[in-house]
Amino acid sequence: MSPEVDDDAFRRGAAYLKAMAHPLRLAVLTELTDGPRCVHELVDATGATQPLVSQHLRVLRSADLLVAERRGREVVYSIVDSHIHHIVLDAVEHAASEGTQHEHHVHDAH
Numbered sequence: 001m002s003p004e005v006d007d008d009a010f011r012r013g014a015a016y017l018k019a020m021a022h023p024l025r026l027a028v029l030t031e032l033t034d035g036p037r038c039v040h041e042l043v044d045a046t047g048a049t050q051p052l053v054s055q056h057l058r059v060l061r062s063a064d065l066l067v068a069e070r071r072g073r074e075v076v077y078s079i080v081d082s083h084i085h086h087i088v089l090d091a092v093e094h095a096a097s098e099g100t101q102h103e104h105h106v107h108d109a110h
Helices: 007-020 023-032 039-046 050-062 082-109
Strands: 066-071 074-079
Touching (some): 007 023, 007 082, 023 039, 023 074, 023 082, 039 050, 039 074
Antiparallel strands (some): 066 074
């Protein structure tokens, strides 16, 4: 375990995980692991509406998982640091591999 993990670190970690705990927010974060994106790019990538993507971006920003930078008329979002990047990719990759393993177990049981 990391040095000096206290109750406050556990609370903040739980808040990060809670903010990530929605399929669309996880999809947005996954898109952002490839680099910064503006809202319309996230809308195109996720297939969600612009208001819905914006709502979830607000949740992620308020949890300090994203940073936003204005570039002309657009706001570009990016993941705050490499730790969040790894958590997101590891969670999605693990879920994808678990789904494949689950299918094999179901077929083996028959």
